[in-house]
Amino acid sequence: MVLERPWLASYPAGVPQQIDPGEYPSIISVLQSSLEKYRDRPAFSHMGRSITYAQVDAYSRQFAAYLLGELKLRKGDRVAIMMPNCLQYPIATFGVLRAGLTVVNTNPMYTARELKHQLVDSGASAILVLDNFGRTVQEVLADTQVTQVITTGLGDLLPFPKGAIVNFVLKHVKKMVPDYDIRGAIRFRDALAAGERHALPSVDIAPDDIAFLQYTGGTTGVSKGAMLTHRNLVANMQQASTWIGTNARMGEEVIITALPLYHIFALTANCLVFMKFGGHNHLITNPRDMPGFVKELSKVPFTAITGVNTLFNGLLNTPGFDKLDFSHLSLSLGGGTAVQRSVAERWKQVTGCTLVEAYGLTETSPAACINPMDLEEYNGSIGLPVPSTDACILGEDGRPLPAGEIGELCIRGPQVMKGYWQHPEETARIIDADGWLHTGDMARMDEKGFFYVVDRKKDMILVSGFNVYPNEVEDVVAMMPGVLEVAAVGVPDEKSGEAVKVVIVKKDPALTEEQVRAHARENLTGYKQPKYVEFRSELPKSNVGKILRRELREEAVA
The missing domain is CATH 3.30.300.30 (ANL, C-terminal domain)
Incomplete structure (x- = not known):
């Protein structure tokens, strides 16, 4: 098809039309660049403890060496990570990737049935799990290929005595850690110590190697693993960072990460993109505790926050939020679901910062469209296709529709997944021969190239x-x-x-x-x-x- 790209004329100043997805061969090469530039800068904070980029380097190197040296995992093997936002998550994730292995992000709230499906389908060899969810792992372990379980407590990386107190309160006071017994399990801290005894070998990570198996629901009801390669995620990091980088200060950004890092939105937007920026991620474990969340926000001069509509709405309706200091806030990014106009308008009124809506899917790593960062007011649009991304609206006959007409939104670009893990027929159904990903979302495009989602084709x-x-x-x-x-x-x-x-x-x-x-x-x-x-x-x-x-x-x- 002959594709017109009216959105290019609407691009903000300083945003290129194309990115170079080959600039970095892997996520780890982007990480190494940041580790060199920002070594002494705090990278992640959680429950009052901060770790620097240098510490992320050391800890993730130890975990990678443990996986290869002690567990003898081989390149391409899968490691499941089942935990909410805490310091262990980024350390483990970067460790798995440094070892040339694949991260299987696992929702810690899964039932035994859901967890078993994901572990069996992915063929995960090991799983890192927070104590709170150890019993669920224990229930399904015998029916999976998992050979090693690594366990950790929420307070394990906090200084003494705070860490011990946090773990005690969670288990014995709040009763949030059910008893479990997994024979042969090793503590995360012990795994790091074991990794110190091994040199980390040089691992050749290719752009097409699978970095993440990111599970997403299917129209058949079977959860499928989207194969997101290093190239997919590096491309999306480049796309998002060139887009929001016009509004960012390298080495100075402080971002609030309340959405779970196991979800593709926070994984890419918060963890990976802001790692590239040398940003400081403040990890929120339980954003549903809105008063506690607001209390955390009061301690941090944050410059950026991402969220879904319900999170922004919840904050706006929590006493004390409107009294916070928003003088540093320059980026509020909404996605995952449609941002409601009433919420966006009230957000701007309270914070002085426009709530910018973006659009993506697990299958697009996830960013496909983002509104300009210099947007004055909420506009009801999902934005413009990001650099090196094509979008079109197709009619029932598969032909492109003109501006203003409603059809299925399709996306093409280097961030589109390799396919679904072990589901070639599902892959062929969603990605056509020309590389277009059929989103199942009904949308329209206006004359300036802004896209608007109007409904969903699927029953999702x-x-x-x-x-x-x-x-x-x-x-x-x-x-x-x-x-x-x-x-x-x-x-x-x-x-x-x-x-x-x-x-x-x-x-x-x-x-x-x-x-x-x-x-x-x-x-x-x-x-x-x-x-x-x-x-x-x-x-x-x-x-x-x-x-x-x-x-x-x-x-x-x-």
Whole structure:
């Protein structure tokens, strides 16, 4: 197709039309550059402790040496990391990558069923897990290929006695660490000490090597691993950093990281891009504790913050937030789910900083479109395609549509994933022969090249920025003997953007709403669990017997 690129004329001053994805051969080469430039600068802070770039260098080198020297892992082997935001996360991640291995980011809130699928599918050889979630790992370990478990406590890298107190309170006072017993498990600190005994061999990391297996839901209900290569992520780092770099001060940025680093948004935008900038990441473990979050913010002269709509909305509605010092804040970036106009306008009013919306997918590493950093006001758009990225709107016939018309948004660029791990048929379905990734999002482009998402082609439900696929929810609920038929749909929700609703036809008249909820709690992560449960005598269906989720959604909205 002949592609016009009207967005290039709308690019902010200083932003190039192209990036060089080959400038760095790997994520580690970008890291090494930052380690040399910013050695003495704080890189990550958590619960009052900061570690410098030099310490990230030393610790990640030790962990890499442990994985290769002690565990004898080989290039390309997968290592799962199952933890919230804490100092161990970036150390372990950079260690795995330095060893030429692949990071399997694992949501620590997964149920045993979900964790087992991911570990088996990825073929992970080792897993690093926070104590709070050790019992879940213990439950599934025998059914996986995992040969080594590495455990750690939230306070393990904090100075004595604070670290010991944090671990004691979490386990014995707050009861947040269930007992578990994993034979042969090693503590993270001991793994680092073991790594010190080994020299880290030179590992040749190629651009096409898989850096991350980033799991995302599928329309079939099966979670699939997006193969994100070093080239994909280096390209996206380059794209995002040239875009927001016009608004950034190298070696001086202080960014608040409240979104989990195991999620692609914070992984790339906060951890990788700001590492390239020599930025200082303040890690927030539990942003749901809004008063505690605001208290943390009061201690930090932060220059940047990323989040989803619900996070920004939650802060705005927490007492004391409007009293914070926003004089240093120059970047507020929203993504993961649509930013609501009312939230963006109030954010600007309270902080004086425009909430800039961006758009991406796990499959695009994730940034595909970002609004200009010099945007005066929220504009309802997802922005312009970033450098070296093409975007188009395709009609039902697969042909490009003119400006203003609604069709499927498709993306092409060096940040588009290699494909889905061990799912060639799913890869071929989403990436066509010309390299276009079909997003499943319905959108339009205006004359200046700004894109606007209007709806989703898929039935995907977006809860606080996390993808929930109806088939998975339906499969879990349908496991109940008392359920005859079930449909899951997304319905509007003030707090999370959308919430899951299940509509059930009973097989057993005695089936109750609480039984459904209890079953869901046991088998689904919190954000996937139905907020609403409705019983009906029948579900709307097409003439071939397909359940019409669309009708259920429209009824719920009405």
